[in-house]
Amino acid sequence: MKAILFALAGLLAVCLPASATQCHVNPVTIPKEWVTMHRNCRMSMRQQIQMEVAASLQYLAMGAHFSKDIVNRPGFAKMFFDAASEEREHAMKLIEYLLMRGELTTDVTTLLQVRAPERKTWEGGVEALEHALLMESAVTKSIRNVIKACEDDSEFNDYHLVDYLTGDFLDEQYKGQRDIAGKASTLKKLLDRHGALGEFIFDKKLIGIDI
Amino acid sequence: MKVIILAVSCLLAVSGALAADTCYQDVSLDCGQASNSLAFRRRSLPRCNAVYGEYGRHGNVATELQAYANLHLERSYEYLLSAAYFNNYQTNRLGFSKLFKKLSDEAWEKTIDIIKHVTMRGDEMNFDQRSTLKVERKNYTVELHELEALAKALDTQKEIAERAFYIHREATRNSQHLHDPEIAQYLEEEFIEDQSKKIRELAGHTTDLKKFITSNNGQDLSLGLYLFDEYLQKVV
Numbered sequence: 021m022k023a024i025l026f027a028l029a030g031l032l033a034v035c036l037p038a039s040a041t042q043c044h045v046n047p048v049t050i051p052k053e054w055v056t057m058h059r060n061c062r063m064s065m066r067q068q069i070q071m072e073v074a075a076s077l078q079y080l081a082m083g084a085h086f087s088k089d090i091v092n093r094p095g096f097a098k099m100f101f102d103a104a105s106e107e108r109e110h111a112m113k114l115i116e117y118l119l120m121r122g123e124l125t126t127d128v129t130t131l132l133q134v135r136a137p138e139r140k141t142w143e144g145g146v147e148a149l150e151h152a153l154l155m156e157s158a159v160t161k162s163i164r165n166v167i168k169a170c171e172d173d174s175e176f177n178d179y180h181l182v183d184y185l186t187g188d189f190l191d192e193q194y195k196g197q198r199d200i201a202g203k204a205s206t207l208k209k210l211l212d213r214h215g216a217l218g219e220f221i222f223d224k225k226l227i228g229i230d231i
Numbered sequence: 232m233k234v235i236i237l238a239v240s241c242l243l244a245v246s247g248a249l250a251a252d253t254c255y256q257d258v259s260l261d262c263g264q265a266s267n268s269l270a271f272r273r274r275s276l277p278r279c280n281a282v283y284g285e286y287g288r289h290g291n292v293a294t295e296l297q298a299y300a301n302l303h304l305e306r307s308y309e310y311l312l313s314a315a316y317f318n319n320y321q322t323n324r325l326g327f328s329k330l331f332k333k334l335s336d337e338a339w340e341k342t343i344d345i346i347k348h349v350t351m352r353g354d355e356m357n358f359d360q361r362s363t364l365k366v367e368r369k370n371y372t373v374e375l376h377e378l379e380a381l382a383k384a385l386d387t388q389k390e391i392a393e394r395a396f397y398i399h400r401e402a403t404r405n406s407q408h409l410h411d412p413e414i415a416q417y418l419e420e421e422f423i424e425d426q427s428k429k430i431r432e433l434a435g436h437t438t439d440l441k442k443f444i445t446s447n448n449g450q451d452l453s454l455g456l457y458l459f460d461e462y463l464q465k466v467v
């Protein structure tokens with residue numbers, strides 16, 4: 021008997037407030053003609069956002085590696101932690117663009133996943149810089165694919181998004197890649213004769229100390 | 232006599248209670264072998280590191296701290312999605328979006344800070360490490376209405392704060408192998424103090440919003456939500 025009462029009370033507790041208080045405004049409909057992004061373009065943008073998130077995590081792992089006591093490269097650590105935050109901002113910029121175009125009213129929860137980065141140790145600064153350069157090249161290639169997907173749609177050429185990705189994102193990618201490539205070359209030249217000294221000096225330079 | 236001193240110092244080294252001289256021993260051992268400098272390179276002074284107070288050797292403080300970074304990382308990106316959801320043209324609650332964006336930014340900064348602290352103590356970061364307290368969340372969604380989302384944020388901030396309590400408790404156990412005042416004070420200063428304020432703030436928001444929703448037989452609902460969002464835009 022008691023059990024039945026309990027069950028009843030539980031049922032009431034669940035059902036009653038639901039019918040008693042409405043906590044949210046009912047959805048409204050407004051014209052949707054202005055929401056024009058097409059499926060392929062949308063899907064490739066979503067993948068791109070996930071890629072930026074993955075890059076942010078990989079850079080976090082690089083920052084963690086160069087922070088270790090037995091590695092002790094605070095300059096590299098700072099550079100990679102900053103890069104991680106930049107990748108997160110790239111993801112946010114792409115999300116903001118989708119929102120501006122009337123997207124992300126549904127399927128928001130599945131937009132990104134946090135997965136542990138694949139790699140967590142590097143032989144030294146050069147190897148990490150070269151890894152970063154390969155990663156950025158992959159990102160650039162992926163952005164070009166987003167551009168293709170948004171441009172080649174036979175029914176809808178998404179001029180504005182293509183312009184945004186070309187002007188803003190590709191611009192930053194190419195400049196970023198050049199920066200990393202320059203750093204990798206300089207460091208590699210330094211290491212040619214004076215391995216330990218070269219990386220030490222380069223690391224201090226990264227953190228703003230001229231020796 | 233010399234033999235006795237050596238024996239005593241070896242005994243001390245083995246007992247492990249004192250880490251004080253072990254790096255020096257590594258150095259004098261390796262630097263003494265002038266004939267074989269290869270050995271020096273290969274061993275690379277294994278005990279010359281940042282580990283002290285038996286960090287990571289007993290208990291779970293070290294792994295829980297790694298897991299704490301991962302918790303912040305996951306929550307940071309979840310908050311980011313909530314911020315996005317409230318910023319779409321249908322929900323269009325910019326104040327709520329701003330609130331979640333701020334929570335996301337804070338959790339992201341803390342993630343980096345904890346990772347730095349993990350390495351400061353001579354440990355390395357493991358991005359797969361999860362807490363023993365971790366509860367799998369089912370049917371997680373960021374697509375919630377205003378009060379639900381605030382409630383979820385309040386619960387999440389409590390989860391993060393209670394996790395700090397747990398690690399603090401593990402770090403302050405009355406045992407010479409587990410007691411770690413450095414971690415305890417790090418948690419107190421960088422987490423515990425602010426967390427109480429943030430939880431109070433969110434609880435206050437839910438109180439206000441609940442009143443708006445229920446008062447006047449629910450007639451104030453749509454205007455109340457609108458006003459509260461405007462208010463959040465100003466104060467967050």
Ligand SMILES: [Fe+2]
Pocket residue numbers: 072075106107110159
């Ligand atoms: Fe990026």
